[in-house]
Amino acid sequence: MADTLIANADGDRSGAPPSPPASANAAAAPPAPLSGGKLVIGTIALSLATFMNVLDSSIANVSIPAISGDLGVAPNQGTWVITSFAVANAISVPLTGWLTTRFGAVRLFVTSILLFVLSSWLCGVAPNLETLLAARILQGAVAGPMIPLSQSLLLASYPPAKSSMALALWGMTTLVAPIMGPLLGGWISDNMTWPWIFYINIPVGLGAAYATWAIYRERETPTRILPIDRIGLALLVIWVGSMQLMLDKGKELDWFHSMFIVALTITAVVGFLFFVVWEWYEKHPIVDIHLFGGRNFAAGVVAISVAYGLFFGNLVILPLWLQTIVGYTATDAGIVMAPVGIFAIILSPIIGRALPKVDARWVATAAFITFGIVSLMRSGFTTGVDTRTLMIPTLIQGAAMAMFFIPLTSIILSGQPPARIPAASGLSNFVRITFGAIGASISTTIWENRAALHHAQLIEQVNPYNPTYVAQLDQLMQMGMSRAQAMGVIERNISLQASMLGANDIFWISGVLFFVLIVFVWLTKRAKGAGSADAAGAH
Structure with a gap:
């Protein structure tokens, strides 16, 4: 029965450890x-x-x-x-x-x-x-x-x-x-x-x-x-360590303009390719990548990991945006972000109780739609945004979080026998955490690049032939500022607007990608419960 469960769950007939005898299975019943x-x-x-x-x-x-x-x-x-x-x-x-x-x-x-x-x-x-x-x-x-x-x-x-x-x-x-x-x-x-x-x-x-x-x-x-x-472990240390260092230090060292970052990237890519090939054929792999042979595991991991990368990237951008553009203190920014947990805590038990009765894919779809709507709402923020406008999407996002982790985790672990749940959970969490780091690095980099682009476009309007610019300059000078001070104020406002527009771009891109990820949710088969439920029922 264990052989059948493992084969049915993941299609792994070539790299999984051999199954124990039937008597051992009975003794090892959960x-x-x-x-x-x-x-x-x-x-x-x-x-x-x-x-x-x-x-x-x-x-x-x-x-x-x-x-x-x-x-x-x-x-x-x-x-x-x-x-x-x-x-x-x-x-x-x-x-x-x-x-x-x-x-x-x-x-x-x-x-x-x-x-x-x-x-x-x-x-x-x-x-x-x-x-x-x-x-x-x-x-x-x-x-x-x-x-x-x-x-x-x-x-x-x-x-x-x-x-x-x-x-x-x-x-x-x-x-x-x-x-x-x-x-x-x-x-x-x-x-x-x-x-x-x-x-x-x-x-x-x-x-x-x-x-x-x-x-x-x-x-x-x-x-x-x-x-x-040993070889698999060494390759894992090499490629994961190189990738994490590349992500953490990339922005600080100007990414691929640094030979150190280029070397780390090459090491991570080559190490990863060797790791995948080695683990696929290794009889006792340190990481069971054959789990990706299962449709629910593969599509579910892609959906939860990319979405978590988008979510975590926004989680990094939002406090920075509130402090550098809107003018909030670190504590105030944290307070504005905190209400996201309200609906998450209230709805999580409700979702958990209802999930066995409904198709988890519909719940996950609702989460991605809500995440997308929240991101698109934030893409319309301005530098003068008030606290109430900030809080509405934050509260709504809490509901999306409650509908996000639970059904996708249920889909990922569905069909897994108890013996493989730690490996499946460990691998899926590893991919999710990795995409969180990737999302944070990419979001901050794109924000900086888009802000620089918007700044260049806005600064083109600052010239003596633009009547709006001339009128604003004169108004500031009439308030007692010198010409240099007035130009400094205008430059400051342009920088703030450019950063705001760059953040809006991040939120808009995130919203579109959340809707795209719904496709991966529907590539999975319907899951009635998590792996332990299915396995226990089988026993």
Whole structure:
């Protein structure tokens, strides 16, 4: 039966590990779902671990000036605090499947939490930048398996009929944490000292680890000692590390005008091609890319990853736009962004309860349509936009987020047997996170380029033959300004307008792409539930 499930789920008859005998399958049948207090505490523990992990990927962003100043380094050196975590995390996420097979899901998850707590403490006590970077690399590396494992353990905790509700509860933490990160990080940096952005992980992590071990230690997954795919691991480190460095440093070094960025790009592309070929034929791959042989997995991953890249790119652009153009402070910008979580939190349980009764593709389609409408609404913003106009699309976007992660994750994991859910979840999360980094880099670069283009077009109107320009110049001079001061004010306004038009372009492009992604949603087959539900039903 296991062979049939694996073959039917992904069409993988050439690269998957051999199936155990039927007796082993019976012995390895998934445990019964949790109930009562254990289910509640287990859900909270897994969600807290996920929240802590996702929060830490963004909480340091607004604290870079404080960290750089305290450690006596330049702000551009301080950005390595973010880069080091992202590179290590990106490399470790796709290893989740292999590590789970080797050590067991529960043991690996609890160990990851404890090591995350240790590395958080090391980050807080770091006396210099080098120590802090080493601790952040360790933190990013051990954080990799936490998100996909929390997803698979949560799915196994609920009855098949409630698997969508489990995904809804899990999705709420991944939706709220990226928004809370900058808010919490800014508040801590302003009112406490920057090490506390890491120290807050210690009580949360210890509590989550204790509760998880107490509830799930008897539900450990079967383990097998597989050979280490050393070549695959080396290729993974090379291409992912090169790509992440290229994305993080590209804008700072003027992209392909820098030989360093060109070298990183070539290394990433060549390394990726060798990696794909090697893993496809490797008997015990470090990453099971045969998962992409399944239509639901492949199309679902493309849809969720590209959309997340667009969403994350806008999430980076919006606070910068509010602070540099509209004139908001960092705290005010965070407050304006925060309401996006209201509908996300309210609607996620409702979507989770309703999903088994409806076609997940329709729910995902509604999410993409809503995302598209929100982006097109923002493409009409002006420099004089008021708070109410800003808040309306932000609130609406929360509803789209609730309809986004849950149905697409259900589609991606549908048909997967329990043994392959950690690998499928790890690989899909890796691709999604990677596209988030790509989206942030591309969005900021396009914004800068489009703003420069609009500035050049607007500045053409600044000449003595343009009566509007002459009239405005005279008006400013009549207000007591010198000619140079009046020209400076006009130049400032032109720069603001150019940046505004560049942001509008980003929002408009995002809106169109969200509508295009609906095609990939309908390339998938209808999924009645997540992988654990289907698999459990099969057993």
